[in-house]
Amino acid sequence: MLIEGRGLAHTYPGGVEALADLDLSISTGELICILGPNGAGKSTLLKALAGLLPITAGSIAWRGEPMISWSPKQRARRLAFVPQSLMALPEVTVGTFVAQGRYAHQGVFTRVTPEDRQAVEQALDQADLADLADRAMPDLSGGQRQRCLVARALAQQSELLLIDEPTNALDPEHQIAIFQLIESLTHEERAVAGVTHDLNLASQFASRIVLLNDGRKVADGTVNEVLERSVLEPVYGPGLRYSSWKIEEGGAGDSGERPIVLPWRSNS
């Protein structure tokens, strides 16, 4: 078990309860998709696990060790958080941006080490950004910027990646590319937990799906266990159509058949 959250709760100032009594564990090699409607608490859960939001109740343990006393650097060496977007566009080159992921590995007076350079080059290669290393961040397309965020997290060389809506505003080709990149990480002794609204990408790539509603976990299981009418309808309502797609190679799922769930216009 890499990380384990027990009884997690977070209440925003003003009394809005974003998470309540939520248990979640993530193991190495897993790609967990966290699903749920808007306001379900998905991003809050991710930020709570990343230590960016304080939990108002519960506990989080890393390999059985409490994380509460960890410094931000200790935390960033073990888990990387990839935000949906940044508050402001940094006016740096792609290479410099990705190298920022090495901050937690460097001391105040230490210079850039060969390990740092190697980690950055490897991250750029993995995210297919090596040719863009000298380009300015503002020059990039949305898909390229998203890849930069993932690459920076890869440069952190952490065992767990927490990714918030990685395919937001990307075209289908880039959505697949990002998920394939994320999936490839799980083969390298890492784990990934990603928030997404795309049920069908989750169906194709997730090894496990966690479904949230109103800050609580309502389902936690394989793709076929969670992406079905009896589980989804109480959360998303009746506006979904269900089908399946037979795939030749089983991939990370538990059968060759993957559910397809489509939002559909209502008849009324």
Added chain:
Amino acid sequence: MSLPSATSRAGVITTVVMGVALPGLVALSCLKGTTTTFGLDEFLQGLGSILGLATPLEGYRQLVFELVTCKTLVACGVGASLACSGALLQGVFRNGLASPSILGITAGAGLGATLGIMLVGGYGSNVVGGIALLDQAAKHSPLLVTLTGFAGACGVAFLVATIGGVAGRVSVPTLLLVGIAINACIAGILAAIQAWLVEHDWQTAEAVYHWSFGSLKDKSWTQVGIVWAGAACAALTLPFVARELDLFAAGEENAESLGVNTLRTKLLVLVTASLAASAAVAVAGQIAFVGLVVPQLVRLAGFRSYRTLLPLSMVGGALFLLGADVAQRYLLERELFKPGVLMSMIGGPFFLFLLVRSRSQVRMW
């Protein structure tokens, strides 16, 4: 878009140019007082005398030389401190329009220092009935004025950070409005103090008046020490906040997720910026816009990373303030404008230029 970023070669060239320019400017400044000019031999002898290596210049000339030297060193220290303070505040508030004067930190230091001047000017002892401790304090006036200035600057810095930030984010309009409000409040309080002083103690009133427009004249070695101690503290802090401020540029949460201790960084930056600004203000009075203009000029030259921006701002601040003063002495043959007035005349239009420029450069991701 091509990104105007300086290469490491440009950084080396800039450092060399600045490294040559600053001692040159310091020498030029020491050679010419307001009414007295020194030859190169006198410069060397005067300097030797200060260091205890030569006999003093004849008569009053050694005294004048030391005053000009103190003025030069104060100008360098004040320029470096204010520019560094501005660059630090721009980093922590993620806004190029932040500066100690615009946010009211300089005014806060001013209010604190004014109260300090009143305290050592006689009022402190009178108000609290001649306590021995305050009589003692009067003997250490520059230090006391610095300390009260520091208290005022810190108070305003934390007020701005508290009111201007909501849930870790800083709203730029709120920040600027908080600065306007604080500046207005303090200006009112200072005017009231001034009016009261004019009626009750002309001498202290005059001291406060001269000081409020900023002055580099008639400084002592103690004051040189105070300004340079503030600048040195700021310089020593830079390695602990520069990389962190680079990560702050994309948001506080972004920095924290990469491992930055954001609370410690903000605290360190605010205390350092307040200390540097208050040491400068306590010695030289209120000199606006250095903290705004200099970091922006360094940024315009392509140095965007705080690892180069902060040290270059310090050297640039020293060059800027001393350069303006030396230019005035050599070109006008007298000190027509106080440094605060001179900086406002340059800084005001530059601030407007930045505002107009930033209107067309608002980019969000």
